[in-house]
Amino acid sequence: MAISSFERTVDLGTIVEALRRDGAVVVTGLAEPGLVDTIRTELRPHLDADGLRTKSEFNGSRTLRTNSVLSVAPSAADLVDHDLVVAVADAILLPHCATYQVGSLTAIEILPGESEQALHRDDSLYPIENAGMELQIGVMWALDDFTAENGGTRVVPGSHRFLRSWHLPGVSDWEPAVMPKGSALFYMGSTWHGGGANQSDAPRSGLINTYSLGWLRQESNQYLEIPPERAARFGPRLRALLGYMAHGAGDDLIGKFRGDCPAWVDTPPEPAWRDERGQVGTAADAKAQAGI
Ligand SMILES: O=C(O)CCC(=O)C(=O)O
Incomplete structure (x- = not known):
């Protein structure tokens, strides 16, 4: 079964339906070519300097990787904080948490x-055999x-319904994600x-950026990768996504903080975090204001 592919003009429901059904879906034309080129230029020196530091059997010996992506490539904020991506993540994750967060962010060449x-x-990553819910989603740009x-990227369509350790994929059951530059593979x-x-x-x-349920620990520690002074340059939605906001409200707060932090986003009354989408401004606005 090939991975379904839609143009960016498709409605959200169609994307989410395909993702729920097949475990993966491609949306083309989500990032403008100029933005992609800027991100590539920002990443280049870091991939060249450090890209092989993460070399391992799993990561590969001819694959360059860099983390701390928003520190080295601030323009990637427009991908992590993309309205459609956030809307897809809302649909998959918000039934199981009050807010979700970036789990990891990695450039891979x-x-x-x-x-x-x-x-x-x-x-x-998480030692849960049958969670009964998706713990995270991934987006490969x-x-x-x-x-x-x-x-x-090789994907085994339908494998999100496999019973965990009982059902391993056949070595040839995968399909390649074939997509033009600027597309995103959701999985x-x-x-x-x-x-x-x-x-x-x-x-x-x-x-690749992943988004995980807000009550889980992030795969990569975003507070260290994107420290408060740097995170403060981004808009509130992205700061919240990076984890600079508690999960939940009232007595159920997880990750609360009462100190002084330039990046902190006060926990809004439920479900204001979602309702305010569009009013809080985009990452591009925040970058323009901060002059970066
Ligand atoms: O590079 C890719 O296409 C996928 C990489 C990946 O899934 C990973 O490193 O976890």
């Missing part, structure tokens, strides 16, 4: 000659055209997937 990454589920030859945290082998003669660049 697969170089020619890299072999395929092992298929895995991102939510295996194509910073290059993704093809079957250059390592387009459930429970969907089996992995990077593809790059058999082309050019690198394949992508940016």
Whole structure:
């Protein structure tokens, strides 16, 4: 079964339905080419300088990676805080939490000659066999055209319904996410997937960000990756997504903070966090105000 692909003009319900049904869906044309090029330019020196530091059997030996993406590539804020992405994450995660957060943010450039990454589920981080809900979703942004030859992300459609350790995917049951630059592949945290082998003669660049339920610990510590002074430059929705806001309200607050922090977002009355979408301004507005 090929991964469903829609243009950005499609309605939200169609995207969410395909994601719930197949565990993955592609939406094309979500990021303007100029924005993608700016992000690539911002990432370049960091990928070149440190990209192989994360080299491992799982991450690959010819794959460049960088974390702390919003520190080194502030323009990526417009992807993490993208209205459609947030709306999809709202639909999947908000039935199970008051607010959700960025779990991790990683730029990944697969170089020619890299072999395929092992298929895995991102939510295996959490020691829960049958959660009965999605713990997180992932979004892979194509910073290059993704093809079957250059390592387009391999996805096992329908595998989010597999019974955890009982049902492992067949080694050839995957489909490559083939999508033009500026598209996004949405996938459930429970969907089996992995990077593809790059058999082309050019690198394949992508940016993965995950969003996890607000009562879970983040996969990558965003407070250290994006410290308060830096986070303060972004708009309130993105700061909340980075974790600078408590989860819940009243006596049920998790992660509360009563000190002085330039990035902190006061917990709004429920469900103001969602209602205020569109009124709080975009990451682009915040960056313009901060002059970055
Ligand atoms: O690079 C890709 O296409 C996927 C990478 C991935 O899933 C991971 O590193 O966890």
